[in-house]
Amino acid sequence: MASLLKRLVTWWDGQSVGTQLFTKRFGNEVGRDEAGNIYYRNADDTRRWVIYEGQNDGTRVGPEWYGWLHHTFPKPPTEDPIARKSWEKPHKENLTGTEAAFYRPGSLRRADVRPQEDYEAWTPE
Template sequence: MAGLLKRLVTWWDGQSIGTQLFTARNGTKVGEDAQGNVFYRNDDDSRRWVIYSGQNDSTLIGPEWYGWLHHTYDNTPEDAPLAHKAWEKPHQPNLTGTAEAFVRQGSLRRADVKPAADYEAWSPE
């Protein structure tokens, strides 16, 4: 019961009831990526969408499926895999706001940098 109530009032974690009904009525499953996200399209291929396996975060989708979702590629990555260069790094989601986020050397957000204490506080006279 709690799962049903959560799906009725939230949209950011998986699919809502409305999306599930729309998918059941109009969707054709075309594939699934390594993260467990499931991709669908309608009969005339004018709409393409994804049902996330967890939290709805578009940065979790790799470039192959992202290109298919946005009609850049006609074929799914399962039908026509993209050729990757040897120098390409694997896809990473956006890490902004997490502990793994990139911070530049010298940033006060880094654990190895301590704020300088060689200043004198200003006080008005």
């Protein structure tokens, strides 16, 4: 009961009940990506959407699926795969705010850097 109530009022952690009903009624599954996201379209291909595996975060969609979702590519990557260049790196979601985020060398946010105690703080007498 608690999970149903949570899905009725939240959208950021998986699909809501409204999205689930719309998908069940009008959605045709097109494919899945390596992250587990499921992609859908309606019968006349005017609407395209994704159901995320886990939290909803647009950076978890790879470039080939992003192009299909925004009608840049007419066919999904399952029907017409995009040729990858040898120098292209694999897609990575945005890691800002996580422990895997990038911090420049010397940043105080890095776990391996400690501030230097090269001064003596003034204290009033």
